[in-house]
Amino acid sequence: MLVKKKKNPLQEIYLIEILKGLFITIKNMLFAPKVTIQYPEQRRNYSERFRGMHYIKATNGVENCTACMLCPTVCPAECIHIEAGERADKEKYPVKFEIDVLRCCFCGMCEEACPKDAIKLSTIYEMSTTHREVYDKAFLVEQRGSK
Ligand code: SF4
């Protein structure tokens, strides 16, 4: 037979439990370490190894990329599109260099594979947009300055 344990009146109205809960809430409000920041006034410091927005390195205004096609080959998301061409100062260069950022998973394999150290991932993490973003060559080369 089930025997009901007798509770004292304070337990019956859960007063002690409510007070215990309130104590924990107030203690956390006043003394718990803050885990949130006032973004954008405050910003977190990210590691130099953080993989954010891409950019293409340039020397004297000329992109280091030689359109060797290694980065689109290794890219698991197939989000790099390059069209190669020739010009007087460079045997091979990317006429078109596009990255579909929505597909990119920021694995960094393009950076690893590049023999010219041309494509890099910066520590810029503010990339949210309201539309599908495709970075073109002009934008990617320009990013170097704002890194
Ligand atoms: S970071 Fe990875 S997924 Fe993004 S473009 Fe480079 S290789 Fe492709």
Ligand code: SF4
């Ligand atoms: S791997 Fe480097 S050099 Fe080759 S196409 Fe990509 S960015 Fe250009």
